[in-house]
Amino acid sequence: MKPLITLFKQSIILILLLPLSLATAMAQSPVIKGIVTDVKRKETMPFVTVSFVGTSVGMSTNTKGEYSLVNNGNYKQIKVAFIGYKTIVKDIEPGKDQVINFNLIEDNRTLNEVVVRSNKKKKYTNKNNPAVELIRQVIEHKKQNQLENYDYAQYKQYERMIFSLSNLSDKFKNKKIFKNYQFMFKEQDSTAIGGKTLLPMYLEEKLSDNYYRKAPYAKKQVVEANKQVKYDANFVDNEGLKTYFNRMYQDINIYDNNISLLSNQLLSPIADHSPDYYKFFITDTLKDQQPNLIELSFTPRNTNGLLFEGRMYVTMDGNFAVQNAELTVNKNINLNFVRQMQANLSYEKNNDGRYHLSQSNLKIEFGINKNKGGGVYGERLVTINNFEINQPRSKEIYEGPAQVLASNADTKSDQYWTQSRPDSLDADAARIYKNVDSLQTIPSFKKTMDIATLVLxxxxxxxxxxxxxxxxxxxxxxxxxxxxxxxxxxxxxxxxxxxxxxxxxxxxxxxxxxxxxxxxxxxxxxxxxxxxxxxxxxxxxxxxxxxxxxxxxxxxxxxxxxxxxxxxxxxxxxxxxxxxxxxxxxxxxxxxxxxxxxxxxxxxxxxxxxxxxxxxxxxxxxxxxxxxxxxxxxxxxxxxxxxxxxxxxxxxxxxxxxxxxxxxxxxxxxxxxxxxxxxxxxxxxxxxxxxxxxxxxxxxxxxxxxxxxxxxxxxxxxxxxxxxxxxxxxxxxxxxxxxxxxxxxxxxxxxxxxxxxxxxxxxxxxxxxxxxxxxxxxxxxxxxxxxxxxxxxxxxxxxxxxxxxxxxxxxxxxxxxxxxxxxxxxxxxxxxxxxxxxxxxxxxxxxxxxxxxxx
The missing domain is CATH 2.40.160.50 (membrane protein fhac: a member of the omp85/tpsb transporter family)
Structure with a gap:
């Protein structure tokens, strides 16, 4: 009996001392945490790589743009890197808990062509070109890095689409006709796509559960919540507007041979025969993170063809998968009205070591005049989380139409959206719903829409x-x-x-x-x-x-x-x-x-x-x-x-x-x-x-x-x-x-x-x-x-x-x-x-x- 009492006393002491030990350990291992945001859009950025400089110790921000790293090695600098943005390095104090936030700035450099200068101009060739050999490995591994590689997959998806009148001048904004609409305008950095002044006119959000089955093939989306700016049905067909916008801004799958963009199809940089149409260049290697990455830049051989230009980051862990990609188009491309286009794709590692799309952000600005004057700017953000593989669901889940709308999808409360969005909606975007409702009560707007309906x-x-x-x-x-x-x-x-x-x-x-x-x-x-x-x-x-x-x-x-x-x-x-x-x-x-x-x-x-x-x-x-x-x-x-x-x-x-x-x-x-x-x-x-x-x-x-x-x-x-x-x-x-x-x-x-x-x-x-x-x-x-x-x-x-x-x-x-x-x-x-x-x-x-x- 005595040994038992002794053991009991020792256990009580251990339990009492455990929190103190953990606290001591935590105190000895300072934590660096913070939030990463886009400086122009004022939005948090998920899946951004945060790491200690010169090491492979790092992580990706969560869906709310948050990160938290334990500084076990007395590291003195922390770095944030994300494709399409300038890399930022900040100093940290060893042995001290700190909150360090990052505001990322877009890197607007364009890749017209990578030029190597020497005494004798070297002609680009695919033969014995390490960049081409690398892209051939990516092409060879395409099948294993796609959704279709799995027998089953399921994930949650959040979509947000915003359309605005763009590149508006102060003269336009201050016109008498807009006297009652000043609350609608949005100011942003003048170097951002869309220019300094925007007039947001449309916002749509959608939350869905998605299910995939290889055999027999089934791909189904159950829309749990849908929210959309609604205009007066006498003037605008809201459902038709939604369909048209979603057709223009389709999903981008870089692993497809051809990528639908607007009403065209552009050849993917990792299409089966892409080396015949693209030039590839290794422009950087990233060995200070896991897995090691190679930055592979690409540009069209013919700048007038329906082709992309940009860069991608390829994993060197045997998957030869794309971890990040930035796609743009050359200014000479034969796309009507398109002033600027940029697509950013991010991929996240699965439990099996392969990668799935975690976020895509497609931005396009349109204008009658390519270089000046007002236009239309649209952005579609898609975020994927809770990705699970090879976990079959009941047969009924996969049956029926490809898209199902839940009966109460259109009636979700503001509280539901606040809790369910993977990232917060910035203040300017959140006001669009209310602003458009207010706009439609203004008599001058009703009159304008009446005239537009008659003309169009x-x-x-x-x-x-x-x-x-x-x-x-x-x-x-x-x-x-x-x-x-x-x-x-x-x-x-x-x-x-x-x-x-x-x-x-x-x-x-x-x-x-x-x-x-x-x-x-x-x-x-x-x-x-x-x-x-x-x-x-x-x-x-x-x-x-x-x-x-x-x-x-x-x-x-x-x-x-x-x-x-x-x-x-x-x-x-x-x-x-x-x-x-x-x-x-x-x-x-x-x-x-x-x-x-x-x-x-x-x-x-x-x-x-x-x-x-x-x-x-x-x-x-x-x-x-x-x-x-x-x-x-x-x-x-x-x-x-x-x-x-x-x-x-x-x-x-x-x-x-x-x-x-x-x-x-x-x-x-x-x-x-x-x-x-x-x-x-x-x-x-x-x-x-x-x-x-x-x-x-x-x-x-x-x-x-x-x-x-x-x-x-x-x-x-x-x-x-x-x-x-x-x-x-x-x-x-x-x-x-x-x-x-x-x-x-x-x-x-x-x-x-x-x-x-x-x-x-x-x-x-x-x-x-x-x-x-x-x-x-x-x-x-x-x-x-x-x-x-x-x-x-x-x-x-x-x-x-x-x-x-x-x-x-x-x-x-x-x-x-x-x-x-x-x-x-x-x-x-x-x-x-x-x-x-x-x-x-x-x-x-x-x-x-x-x-x-x-x-």
């Missing part, structure tokens, strides 16, 4: 209803003469679930009224604009139409489309009643069901005629059809800008599949014909790295049944002077019809790959384009009026535009060569028609133009 979108808002679009108020054509029109639609202020649209028009020549009425009801308790859509729509239209004219993103009554080449007097009066049901799924699969009752009456020079049994010509005043339809569309990973007038897809590398079916029912509500029509379409953009990109659309159709020519496929012709990507620009209206066809359209943009080699064209930043379209088709004997006098006859060849024909054994073909990026927004094509030149009125050559906004 074409609508004048009156609260629950808006009038427009303005470009359709007046137009003219040979059938109707002058055509005044007035229309409008309801706004979400009236209802988010009900949507009404209408217009009325009058032709001064045909002296007939035209009108349109539409009513839509949302079935998923969301606006009909919101994705995914689910709605029912009923509409009736009595109006004119040109057979075979298919317009992209413009109204048919657009004033500018009143100007057309050749005769333009082949028209229809249409009476169309429609019932449509549309349902979209979150994986971008959608289907639509429709009912259509359609009456067609010829107008202008168009006539519906057939032969009676006695051989007499019979005029048919109207043909009636009743049609049921179904459509299935799949657009994986599709992104789009949802405006108020139409949805505009944002082109990407993923294909879009569409399958349509129409069933004509004779005898149903006056329908005169039975038929079935199947149409399939595939569109896809192919990115070809330095050679630009190609847009391809392939389509095929087959119609079963006997029908008159207005119900055949009337191929999309274009007699306007505007270049249409998916219409035949030198085909006349209603020139060709088919009951079966296949077509392909190819449009390739070289992005200046060839023009950049010509000094003048390079300076103008013009871009070369080629386009080709081909159409195979025909009309079966049962649908050819030459074989059946009861069918409506094809219109004859009277007039300068000729008549209507069936395609023969050869396809219709046309092609063009174009020059794009004229004044940064105009494309002009010289178009040539290759076949069917003997048709009356068939043009062989033409010049067409289109407005196309690209970066």
């Amino acid at each position: 979108a074409g609508y004048k808002n009156y609260g629950k209803f808006e009038v427009g679009p303005a470009n359709t108020f007046y137009s003219f054509n040979p059938v109707e003469g002058f055509r005044p029109r007035i229309g409008g639609r309801s706004t979400p202020e009236l209802s988010k679930r009900y949507y009404f649209e209408t217009y009325g028009a009058y032709g001064t020549k045909d002296q007939q009224f035209k009108y349109f009425l539409s009513s839509t009801y949302s079935l998923n308790n969301k606006s009909i604009y919101a994705f995914p859509q689910s709605y029912v729509r009923a509409s009736f239209q009595h109006d004119t139409k040109i057979p075979g004219q298919e317009l992209q993103f413009v109204q048919e009554s657009n004033f500018l489309l009143s100007f057309k080449r050749g005769d333009n007097d082949v028209w229809l009066y249409n009476d169309i009643f429609r019932l449509d049901y549309v349902h979209e799924f979150s994986n971008h699969l959608s289907y639509a069901l429709g009912f259509k009752k359609w009456g067609q009456t010829p107008a202008g020079s168009l006539q519906f005629r057939n032969l009676l049994p006695n051989g007499a010509i019979n005029d048919v005043n109207r043909i009636n059809t009743t049609e049921l339809s179904a459509q299935i569309r799949w657009a994986p990973h599709e992104k789009f800008y949802q405006g108020k007038l139409y949805r505009t897809p944002i082109p990407d590398r993923y294909p879009v599949f569409t399958l349509n079916y129409q069933q004509g029912v004779k005898g149903l509500l006056g329908g005169d014909y039975n038929y079935q029509n199947f149409t399939g379409n595939i569109t896809k953009r192919f990115y070809l790295s330095q050679l630009g990109y190609t847009d391809v659309s392939a389509e095929g159709s087959y119609l079963f049944g006997q029908v008159p020519f207005p119900l055949l496929d009337i191929h999309h012709a274009n007699q306007t002077y505007a270049f249409q990507l998916y219409s035949y620009n030198l085909m006349n209206f209603q020139e060709f019809v088919s009951d079966h066809y296949a077509s392909i359209a190819i449009d390739h943009n070289f992005n200046g790959f060839l023009f950049n080699r010509v000094p003048l064209l390079k300076k103008l930043k013009l871009r070369e384009i080629i386009d080709f379209k081909s159409l195979w088709g025909g009309v079966r004997a049962e649908n050819n009026p030459a074989n059946n006098s009861a069918l409506l006859r094809f219109p004859g060849s009277g007039g300068t535009n000729g008549g209507t024909y069936a395609l023969g054994s050869k396809p219709y073909m046309e092609g063009s060569v174009g020059v794009g990026n004229i004044f940064k927004l105009l494309r002009v094509d010289l178009v040539k028609r290759f076949t069917y030149l003997d048709n009356p009125g068939a043009p062989e050559w033409g010049v067409r133009a289109m407005v196309k906004f690209d970066f």
Whole structure:
């Protein structure tokens, strides 16, 4: 018993003395701690390397920019280094606890080219070049240093995106119009990207849990919290704005062969064949930290190509991984409106000794004038933490759509955001939410937005209803003469679930009224604009139409489309009643069901005629059809800008599949014909790295049944002077019809790959384009009026535009060569028609133009 009591007493004494011993040890080992911040942005900086000078003792700052080092070796200096910033060294007092904070300054040096001077100029070569040998090792180890190397991975991600008007002068800031908006302006260091004065206009934050599984492949993001500056929905489509900004500022993965930037793809400096396009130089070695790093600088061989320049830090621990990278672009690169661009990437070591992306910061400033004047500055910061590997979760976690929004993601409190952000939001950024809310209460701002909406979108808002679009108020054509029109639609202020649209028009020549009425009801308790859509729509239209004219993103009554080449007097009066049901799924699969009752009456020079049994010509005043339809569309990973007038897809590398079916029912509500029509379409953009990109659309159709020519496929012709990507620009209206066809359209943009080699064209930043379209088709004997006098006859060849024909054994073909990026927004094509030149009125050559906004 006595030994036990003795042991107990000794344990009590030990426990009592342990804190004292620890305190003594701590006292003997002074601690150096502090915070690292960006001197311009006033933000803390995570993952910055802090170390004692001349040693490998160091650490990276945490997500709040904090560090804490124990000075066991009586070190006298401490150093902070981070890619893209100037290294700072400070003195410390040995044997003393200290708080030392660092304010880092950006290193704005640019790497146009590394020059080695000697008596004889040495030509750059890949052979026996240690920098090239090093980059080949990085390329060889790419696979093991990517997320796809793991069977499972999960992590938390924080994203922040800020947009501001940039490079604003004091004169601009002090204009009378901004008298009430002075609280919005932000001052910063004049050498920072964006200039001295900014006007922040947009802020978005997102917190998410992310899950990856190799087999079967799954990558899913669960958005737990989302916060966004909200503008008045009558003026700005907030969801569309968010989608567009996120498309412009995509994730940057340096390990990909090609990196998406704005609407282009730039070759990565560690792409498989990057030594063929880049020059590499070893510019520094960092042996005073673990792992040892080599600074590898790179610059394009051709400074006009879609390539980066900058530097990266490569680990020398056998992984040959990128620990940090800074990417910029040369000022000569053919990117529209881009003044400055900088991407900083940081990587952190995993438990298995490899590296994952821990932070990326992409900054871009845009401006019409590259060197002066106001512009737009955007910054996207992504921080990744809690990275875990090879820890599988339940099967349900990986299933479902690629992105899921938590039900309460948009309603998180300010306290939640303060606690959950990996770093604090600086005061200027934190005020943006409140400032924009305050801004929208100022009458002068409302008036300005009202005018901007009328000019840009074409609508004048009156609260629950808006009038427009303005470009359709007046137009003219040979059938109707002058055509005044007035229309409008309801706004979400009236209802988010009900949507009404209408217009009325009058032709001064045909002296007939035209009108349109539409009513839509949302079935998923969301606006009909919101994705995914689910709605029912009923509409009736009595109006004119040109057979075979298919317009992209413009109204048919657009004033500018009143100007057309050749005769333009082949028209229809249409009476169309429609019932449509549309349902979209979150994986971008959608289907639509429709009912259509359609009456067609010829107008202008168009006539519906057939032969009676006695051989007499019979005029048919109207043909009636009743049609049921179904459509299935799949657009994986599709992104789009949802405006108020139409949805505009944002082109990407993923294909879009569409399958349509129409069933004509004779005898149903006056329908005169039975038929079935199947149409399939595939569109896809192919990115070809330095050679630009190609847009391809392939389509095929087959119609079963006997029908008159207005119900055949009337191929999309274009007699306007505007270049249409998916219409035949030198085909006349209603020139060709088919009951079966296949077509392909190819449009390739070289992005200046060839023009950049010509000094003048390079300076103008013009871009070369080629386009080709081909159409195979025909009309079966049962649908050819030459074989059946009861069918409506094809219109004859009277007039300068000729008549209507069936395609023969050869396809219709046309092609063009174009020059794009004229004044940064105009494309002009010289178009040539290759076949069917003997048709009356068939043009062989033409010049067409289109407005196309690209970066």
